[in-house]
Amino acid sequence: MNSPVSIPPSRIASLFATGSAAVGTPVRIQGWIRTRRDSKAGISFLQVSDGSCFDPIQVVAPADLPNYQSEILKAGAGCSVVVDGTVAASQGKGQGIEIQASRVEVVGLVDDPDTYPIQPKAHSFEYLREVAHLRPRTNTFGAIGRVRHTLAMAVHEYFHQNGFVWIHTPIVTGSDCEGAGQMFRVSTLDLANPPRTPEGKVDFSQDFFGRETHLTVSGQLNVETWCMALSKVYTFGPTFRAENSNTSRHLAEFWMIEPEMAFADLSADADCAEALLKHMFTRLLAERADDMKFFADRIDKECISRVEKLLSSPFERMDYTEGVKQLEAAITKGQKFEYPVKWGTDLQSEHERYLTETLVGRPVVLMNYPKDIKAFYMRANDDGKTVAAMDILAPGIGEIVGGSQREERLEFLDARMIEMGLNPKDYWWYRDLRRYGSVPHAGFGLGFERTIVYATGMANVRDVIPFARTPKNCEF
RNA sequence: UCCCCUAUAGCUCAAUCGGUAGAGCGAGCGGCUGUUAACCGCUAGGUUCCUGGUUCGAGUCCAGGUGGGGGAGCCA
Numbered sequence A: 001m002n003s004p005v006s007i008p009p010s011r012i013a014s015l016f017a018t019g020s021a022a023v024g025t026p027v028r029i030q031g032w033i034r035t036r037r038d039s040k041a042g043i044s045f046l047q048v049s050d051g052s053c054f055d056p057i058q059v060v061a062p063a064d065l066p067n068y069q070s071e072i073l074k075a076g077a078g079c080s081v082v083v084d085g086t087v088a089a090s091q092g093k094g095q096g097i098e099i100q101a102s103r104v105e106v107v108g109l110v111d112d113p114d115t116y117p118i119q120p121k122a123h124s125f126e127y128l129r130e131v132a133h134l135r136p137r138t139n140t141f142g143a144i145g146r147v148r149h150t151l152a153m154a155v156h157e158y159f160h161q162n163g164f165v166w167i168h169t170p171i172v173t174g175s176d177c178e179g180a181g182q183m184f185r186v187s188t189l190d191l192a193n194p195p196r197t198p199e200g201k202v203d204f205s206q207d208f209f210g211r212e213t214h215l216t217v218s219g220q221l222n223v224e225t226w227c228m229a230l231s232k233v234y235t236f237g238p239t240f241r242a243e244n245s246n247t248s249r250h251l252a253e254f255w256m257i258e259p260e261m262a263f264a265d266l267s268a269d270a271d272c273a274e275a276l277l278k279h280m281f282t283r284l285l286a287e288r289a290d291d292m293k294f295f296a297d298r299i300d301k302e303c304i305s306r307v308e309k310l311l312s313s314p315f316e317r318m319d320y321t322e323g324v325k326q327l328e329a330a331i332t333k334g335q336k337f338e339y340p341v342k343w344g345t346d347l348q349s350e351h352e353r354y355l356t357e358t359l360v361g362r363p364v365v366l367m368n369y370p371k372d373i374k375a376f377y378m379r380a381n382d383d384g385k386t387v388a389a390m391d392i393l394a395p396g397i398g399e400i401v402g403g404s405q406r407e408e409r410l411e412f413l414d415a416r417m418i419e420m421g422l423n424p425k426d427y428w429w430y431r432d433l434r435r436y437g438s439v440p441h442a443g444f445g446l447g448f449e450r451t452i453v454y455a456t457g458m459a460n461v462r463d464v465i466p467f468a469r470t471p472k473n474c475e476f
Numbered sequence B: 001u002c003c004c005c006u007a008u009a010g011c012u013c014a015a016u017c018g019g020u021a022g023a024g025c026g027a028g029c030g031g032c033u034g035u036u037a038a039c040c041g042c043u044a045g046g047u048u049c050c051u052g053g054u055u056c057g058a059g060u061c062c063a064g065g066u067g068g069g070g071g072a073g074c075c076a
Helices: A012-022 A125-130 A139-161 A220-230 A266-287 A289-299 A303-312 A320-332 A349-360 A410-419 A424-435 A448-456
Strands: A026-039 A043-049 A057-062 A080-089 A097-108 A213-215 A232-240 A253-262 A316-319 A364-370 A386-394 A398-405 A441-447
Touching: A012 A026, A012 A057, A012 A080, A012 A097, A043 A080, A057 A080, A139 A232, A139 A266, A139 A289, A139 A448, A220 A232, A220 A253, A220 A424, A220 A441, A253 A266, A253 A448, A266 A289, A266 A303, A266 A364, A266 A386, A266 A398, A266 A441, A266 A448, A289 A303, A289 A448, A303 A448, A316 A320, A320 A349, A320 A364, A349 A364, A349 A386, A349 A398, A398 A448, A410 A424, A441 A448
Parallel strands: A057 A097, A316 A364
Antiparallel strands: A026 A043, A026 A080, A043 A057, A080 A097, A232 A253, A253 A441, A364 A386, A386 A398, A398 A441
């Protein structure tokens, strides 16, 4: 910045952290005006935010500043400013400290205040999705951004402290069937005029990678390979699903945390998921008390107590078979479900909700599902009917974790693939892990956006990711 | 992909039986005030999503389309 006096800029969060001890010190802040209120007594009040914390800081701009009439009185919501001044104890109510300005530089004005999309008033989330490039300027999305960051850092912190190595698994994959839904094609071929094989099919041997490639739907198969050498690993990055899902819980591009542990069984897997979630939420309450207070005040009054409740008690663990029994017992007592409950079929959303919300009231680890409703790589249990799979169901959001102990025995794995119509040859490198020093191992996927929804009470995953990708929507 | 709901001012919404467009907030201007979801007054602001149909007349009824929302399925 070209400014006459050189004061190192402060973040607003650190001014609030220092509080009244900073009174009297000269400071510079840089940010955007939220609101301006004028007093004809000869001052204007500017609420200025730089995004470093929830609260904006109040800047007191006296009318004798040289640009008061020409610039400051024209600067409203959304305008960017650099303010030099002195930290002062506020004479008004509502804030402890404020900045008595000696200089206010209006860096960028707002073209047309009447049509500036982020007005100083409540907006619907549906509307804000249409101005996703400006919505980080609102209270809610600023808070989401900081909460998301804190939770992401807590993920890395937990794994780092517990001896896990972060593996950067690839985004582009040559596996055309990772077993988790429709995939987005990656290609540099001319869509209008692709090369053809003699049979008339598109000739992907002429494509960039010399084969069909897609965006990954899961880093699991790749991360398992590194698990078989580094013992405890995880991947944390974006994943892509081309499902035509139109719900508040699904995105075409979402972030997933997938740890994988060698010499671990299903119980250790559930232990890890529980400890990870508890670490994330502990850090959240410690670091983002201001933002969580906002969510509790304006979005979901239960959100802090829900997180505290999760932290204070162990997750309930229940076998799928027991879950079905509980649901049947509930039906006997008069509970109505739209869909029938039957051992061997996947539970409906309403069934999962009953278990976690009504029966237990906390997250539930549901374990040992029927093998026919689960993926090929999940380890067969000795009963011949179930596999060592677990889902963690959370009140309000449903499934936030899906995991399993993996099938480490080659003959079992091959048999399962054939049974499910998969060709073992397509998985040659995955099978190699079972041929060379195979060990029992387990892992899971934690949906990052669903975790944020759970913690904040936000109603839609589209509003907890900076730029939501959903069917028919990729404007920004 | 299926079911239901929905689209009016910058935003959130209203408009009776089909009769010719209204409020709040926001914005601009003025007043008042160490203000703080400020307050008081005035002013501006409309292709009623698109295409077609019914009707003397359509924001309103009908058909198709598009966008948005909720639920289901798929899953994280």
